[in-house]
Amino acid sequence: MDINAYIESGILELYVSGQLSEKENQEVYELMRQHPEILQEVLEIEAAMIKLAEGVAPNTHTVLLQRIKDELQFDNDDNKVLTMPKSRTNWFAYTGWAAALIVGAGLLWTLNQNQQLESQVSDMDLENLYLEQQIEKAKTDLAVKENLLNVLRDRDIISVPLGGQGNFTDSYAKVYWNKADNSIYLDAQGLPEAPEGKVWQVWSLTLNPLTPTSLGTIDNFNTDQNKIFNIANTNESQAFGITLEPAGGSESPTMEQLHTLGVVAQP
C-alpha cells in the first residue's frame, strides 16, 4: 500500500471532519494503528481544524461550565462553601427576633397607655371646666343671696306680710319696701304657679278711698328660682295686693282673683 498516496487522497481530512461512512472510518482506524505516519497526519489535520474553529469562537464564559455541571448535577467538592455552625446562627437570629418583638410590643403598649392617658386628661379637663362653671354659678347665687339678705336686713325696710284672701287662704306673700330707693322686694314663694294664659299682677293700694295702682305683672314668675322680685314703687302705698289676671294684665284688679292682700303698718 502506498501510504503517501493514501494520505494525499484527502480521505484523512474527510475522516476528521466526519464525512466518511462507518466502514471507511473503521478502515482509517486500522491503518492509523499500523502506520504511525497516518496517525501523525490525522493528528496534524485535527490540530489545524481545531485551531481554525477556535479562531472564530466568541469568548466562552466560565459560567457556562458551571451551568452544565449544575444541569448534570455534579458534586462541586472544590467549590463547597463553608457554612457557619447552624445552632449558633439560629440562636443569634432568634434572640434578635425575640428582642425585636419585645421592643415592638413594648412600643405598642406605651403608645396605647399614652392614648389612654391623653383621653383621661381630656375628660378631666372637661370635668374641671364643668366644676369651675358650677363654682362660678354658686358664687353668683351666693352673691345674689347675700345681696338679698342685706336688703332685707336694712333698717329702713318695711316688711308687709300679705295674707291669703277668700278661697286662697293657703296663699301668702311678703313685701319688703325700701322707701329710700323707691322699690319693693316681693317674696312670692307662697303663691302657686300661674296657670296657662294667666299672670300674677301686683297692686299698690290706697285705702280711703280704695284706689289700686298697678305695679306691673310678674311675667317670669313660673321660671324664677327664688320667687323674689324687685319692683319699682313710687307710690305712697297703704296696702299691697296680688291678683291673678289674664295674660298681659288688667287695668283694674279682678277682685274674685285677689289671692293675697296686706296692709302697710303705720309707723
Next chain:
Amino acid sequence: MQLETLISQFQNKDEKAFEQLYHMYKESMHGVIYNIVRDHDIAEEVMQDVFIKAWNKASTYNSSKGRFFTWLLNIARNAAIDKTRSKAFKNSGKNLNAEFFVDILETSDNLNTKTDAIGVKGFVKKLAKTCIEVIELLYFKGYTQKEASETLDMPLGTIKTRNRNCIKELRHMLLE
C-alpha cells in the same frame, strides 16, 4: 495524560475527566456552533446542550468509529443546525445562507481574545475563495462530499483533493 485514558475515564462518568475534555474542546466547539447560529446567546445555549448530550451519550463513543473530536463535532454541528431549523430561530429573521466562517473574522470584535485569532485572521484571509467555500461546507456545515459538489458545482473527486490542499495550506499557516 493520554487522550485515550481521559476519554475512557469520561466514559466511566468521571466528572474531572469531563471537565478536562470540556476545556480541551470548548473553544473549537463554540467556534463551530457560533459559525452556524451567529448569535452569542443561542451559541451558549447550544454549547450547553452539546456537552450535556456528550455526557449522557458518552458510552456510545467508540474510537474505532472515529476521532473523539469528530464525534463531538458531529454532536455540535447537528445541535446547531437543529437550532437554526427551530421555529423560534426562523422567526428571528436570520439569513445564514451566504455567510462563511471568514465573515466572522471580518467582525473580529466578536472573537475570542485568548486564542491567536488575529493570526488566524491574517492566514485565513490568504486562503483562496474556493478553499474557504470547501472548508465551510465540509467542516463547518458538515455537508457530505456529494452535497458539497452539487452546491459548488464541482466534480466529486475535485472536492476531496481541493479540501486536502486547502487544509494542508491551513496547516502550514497555523501550525508552523
